[in-house]
Amino acid sequence: AQSVAQPEDQVNVAEGNPLTVKCTYSVSGNPYLFWYVQYPNRGLQFLLKYITGDNLVKGSYGFEAEFNKSQTSFHLKKPSALVSDSALYFCAVRDLGVGQNFVFGPGTRLSVLP
Amino acid sequence: DGGITQSPKYLFRKEGQNVTLSCEQNLNHDAMYWYRQDPGQGLRLIYYSQIVNDFQKGDIAEGYSVSREKKESFPLTVTSAQKNPTAFYLCASTKSRVGTDTQYFGPGTRLTVL
Numbered sequence: 001a002q003s004v005a006q007p008e009d010q011v012n013v014a015e016g017n018p019l020t021v022k023c024t025y026s027v028s029g030n031p032y033l034f035w036y037v038q039y040p041n042r043g044l045q046f047l048l049k050y051i052t053g054d055n056l057v058k059g060s061y062g063f064e065a066e067f068n069k070s071q072t073s074f075h076l077k078k079p080s081a082l083v084s085d086s087a088l089y090f091c092a093v094r095d096l097g098v099g100q101n102f103v104f105g106p107g108t109r110l111s112v113l114p
Numbered sequence: 115d116g117g118i119t120q121s122p123k124y125l126f127r128k129e130g131q132n133v134t135l136s137c138e139q140n141l142n143h144d145a146m147y148w149y150r151q152d153p154g155q156g157l158r159l160i161y162y163s164q165i166v167n168d169f170q171k172g173d174i175a176e177g178y179s180v181s182r183e184k185k186e187s188f189p190l191t192v193t194s195a196q197k198n199p200t201a202f203y204l205c206a207s208t209k210s211r212v213g214t215d216t217q218y219f220g221p222g223t224r225l226t227v228l
Contacts, residue, residue, distance in 0.1 A: 009154070032213050043118075043204055043219035044157075051214050090156065094213050101147075101172070102217055106156040 002027050002095050004105035012111045013081050021076040021108045023091030032094040033074040034102070035065055037087045044090060050074060061085070081112045117141040118220035120205050125225045127192070127199065135190045135223045137205030144210050146188035147217070150174060151202040160203075163188055164211050192225060200227045 003026045013019045025031055032051055036044040048059025055067045065076045074091060091105040117140040127133045139146065145164050149157040159172030163182040177196025182188055188207075192199045203223045208215040 034216070036219075041202075041222065041224065043120075043221045044206075046216050046218065049214075049216060092217075100213055101159055101162065104157040106154060 002093050002100070002103040004091050004093050004103055006089075006091055006105035006108045008108050009106075010109045010111065012113060015083055015112050015114050016080050019078050019081040019085070019110065019112070021089050021091075021110060023074045023076065023105060024072050025074060025091070025093045026072065027093055027095045029095055031074075033065075033067065034092040034094070035059065035063070035074075035076050036090045036092065038090065038107075039087050047076070081110075083112045083114050086110055086112045118205060118207060118218060120203075120220040120223050122223060123221070125223055127225060127227050129227060130194045132191055132193050133225065135192065135203055135205075135225070137188045137190065137220060139186050139188075139205075139207045139220075141207060141209070141218065142185070143207035143218075144185070145208045145215075146182070147206040147208075148172075148178070148180065148188070148190045149204045149206065151204055151222075157204065160190065198227075199225055201225060 005024045034049045035047040038044045047063050048057050050057045050067045058064045063078050088107045090107050092102045094102050119138050121136045147162045148160040158174050160178050161180040163169035179191045205220040206217045208217050
């Protein structure tokens with residue numbers, strides 16, 4: 001069975017500092033990994049995904065994520081945080097193959113302090 | 115929020131009533147999904163549909179029903195059998211059921227039981 005863990009409920013970072021939002025996963029085969037962001041009372045917005053290839057994936061709004069197969073992790077990063085990055089972030093995994101649904105982590109609330 | 119619309123944005127229901135949440139997409143996507151979001155629990159899958167006139171139960175289908183009569187439409191009915199329906203409901207779609215496809219979300223409907 002697939003599962004996703006986001007070990008931190010809340011991450012606080014000062015504006016201009018680098019940020020990391022952690023995600024670990026468990027799948028039976030090769031994973032497809034996704035990051036989404038959600039602003040209050042809005043739907044989820046796609047940030048980036050890892051399918052195969054380069055372990056460092058670049059996405060929208062300056063975000064990037066690093067796939068680490070040995071640690072089964074897919075942490076989201078940004079070199080310099082903005083106050084506008086404050087939101088709820090979800091990691092999701094989809095196991096290899098047709099017919100596999102998305103499994104979402106519980107979410108991490110990021111607060112960027114001015 | 116892309117090409118997925120959900121209506122209404124806010125919905126209030128009296129106990130014992132059935133209510134229907136609308137989801138429409140103009141992305142020409144084959145697969146559509148309904149999720150329920152509760153604070154601190156991430157997203158939980160209610161129902162999904164791969165093609166017209168076909169749908170499957172997700173993890174928490176009890177008390178909900180769906181239909182897929184048109185490719186672009188996937189309405190969700192919250193029945194009186196759903197014991198705790200107050201939540202944020204998200205509709206999503208993917209181009210196909212292939213594992214690499216990105217899932218896109220609508221803006222959500224917040225349902226409150228009075």
